[in-house]
Amino acid sequence: MSGSPAAELPGTADRAAPGPVHHKGPGPAPSGWLDPRGRGLGGRTFALHRITGIALLVYLYVHLGVLSMLLIGRSAWGDFLSVVTAKGFLAFDVVLMFGLLFHAFNGIRVALVGSGVAVSHQRALFWAATVIGAPLLVYAALHVFGGT
Amino acid sequence: MSDPETETRMLRVYRFKRGDGGEHFDEFEVPTGPRTTVLDALRWIQLNRDPSLAVRHSCLHASCGTCGVQVDGHEELACVCAMRDQGQEVTVEPLANLPILTDLVVDMDEFFARFPDEHPIIRRSEGEYVRLEDCIECGLCLSACPVAATSRHYVGPAALVAAQRLLEEPRGADCEAVVDWADRPEAAWGCHVGLECTRACPADAIPAERIMALRHRLTLDGKDGGS
Numbered sequence: 001m002s003g004s005p006a007a008e009l010p011g012t013a014d015r016a017a018p019g020p021v022h023h024k025g026p027g028p029a030p031s032g033w034l035d036p037r038g039r040g041l042g043g044r045t046f047a048l049h050r051i052t053g054i055a056l057l058v059y060l061y062v063h064l065g066v067l068s069m070l071l072i073g074r075s076a077w078g079d080f081l082s083v084v085t086a087k088g089f090l091a092f093d094v095v096l097m098f099g100l101l102f103h104a105f106n107g108i109r110v111a112l113v114g115s116g117v118a119v120s121h122q123r124a125l126f127w128a129a130t131v132i133g134a135p136l137l138v139y140a141a142l143h144v145f146g147g148t
Numbered sequence: 149m150s151d152p153e154t155e156t157r158m159l160r161v162y163r164f165k166r167g168d169g170g171e172h173f174d175e176f177e178v179p180t181g182p183r184t185t186v187l188d189a190l191r192w193i194q195l196n197r198d199p200s201l202a203v204r205h206s207c208l209h210a211s212c213g214t215c216g217v218q219v220d221g222h223e224e225l226a227c228v229c230a231m232r233d234q235g236q237e238v239t240v241e242p243l244a245n246l247p248i249l250t251d252l253v254v255d256m257d258e259f260f261a262r263f264p265d266e267h268p269i270i271r272r273s274e275g276e277y278v279r280l281e282d283c284i285e286c287g288l289c290l291s292a293c294p295v296a297a298t299s300r301h302y303v304g305p306a307a308l309v310a311a312q313r314l315l316e317e318p319r320g321a322d323c324e325a326v327v328d329w330a331d332r333p334e335a336a337w338g339c340h341v342g343l344e345c346t347r348a349c350p351a352d353a354i355p356a357e358r359i360m361a362l363r364h365r366l367t368l369d370g371k372d373g374g375s
Contacts, residue, residue: 011167011168012167014166014167015166015167016166017166017167018247018255019164019166019247019248019249019250019255020164020171020247020248021244021245021246021247021248021300022162022241022242022243022244022245022246022248022254023244023245023297024218024221024244024291024297032244032245032294032296032297032298033294033295033297033298033342035221035297037220037221037222038218038220038221038222038223038292038348039344040343040344040347041343042341042342042343042344042346042347042356043292043294043342043343043344043347046294046340046341046342046343046344047294050340110340110341113341113343113360114339114340114341114360114363115360115363115364115367116360116361116362116363116364116365116367117364119356119357119360119361120357122341122343
């Protein structure tokens with residue numbers, strides 16, 4: 001017999017290759033943080049914080065883009081306002097307010113927990129933020145829809 | 149006559165063998181009783197259905213930390229995870245964020261590679277790792293961590309907890325060097341307070357709380373992650 005016996009075995013190179021890294025999540029590797037399975041309050045608020053953060057960033061640029069319509073002229077801006085003040089579209093404002101309030105209040109909670117100040121109170125801080133934020137969201141929704 | 153307390157459940161088990169093509173799930177109907185654990189069910193499959201199923205385990209009582217898997221997406225030690233607490237269909241997968249060697253067995257080298265070689269955060273004895281107090285080095289925290297799912301450079305909860313544990317009780321260790329190691333964006337400052345590590349930890353090592361204590365110390369020391 002000549003040569004290395006191991007080299008003659010079929011699939012040797014495949015068996016020597018490193019295996020895949022298993023990830024949580026519905027999609028490619030970075031989506032693992034989105035997977036709600038097995039997550040507790042901390043993990044879910046983490047995911048929602050990241051989602052609202054990304055959404056607010058996107059909104060910021062969309063907002064700046066929309067404001068640039070003022071450069072086009074008064075009629076273009078008027079047409080745009082008639083669209084965004086429709087009842088159906090105003091619901092997006094409520095969603096935006098939810099994102100703002102959640103990100104702001106959860107940000108305070110994360111800062112307090114993350115700096116080691118209130119680590120054992122993370123759940124209480126979440127509910128405190130909810131108690132403060134929910135009425136603000138309701139007030140904002142009423143205001144947006146002209147109820148106040 | 150069949151045992152009235154025995155019921156059949158479906159186990160969906162992740163499979164991967166190097167050189168045998170891609171990943172897939174195999175389904176097995178497994179008889180389970182009131183005391184059957186997920187590890188019992190996996191061993192039943194090995195003995196009665198498919199001896200090629202690879203599962204790592206040792207102590208059978210949540211002490212060694214070798215049988216960590218995901219059960220329906222939850223990080224669990226299979227040896228103490230009761231089947232009766234699961235649904236009729238149970239999905240068993242390997243831990244996340246670590247390379248898979250085969251089936252449910254992950255390569256723990258990458259887990260320990262996150263501990264710095266230059267600082268003895270895990271104290272060694274004649275070249276072998278010695279356990280920290282509480283932590284059983286099972287890797288469940290790393291699998292559960294949403295930040296580790298996003299960045300492979302994040303050192304993960306276990307290494308940070310080991311650093312904090314050493315700072316709590318230095319025994320002559322070079323604390324400044326450990327603090328400098330922890331004071332990096334991919335170390336203590338990489339944690340985004342998902343707190344899933346504490347939920348997943350089967351040994352009550354409270355990783356999240358210890359990471360926050362570490363950050364508190366870094367903050368008081370005026371450290372800012374090098375920014």
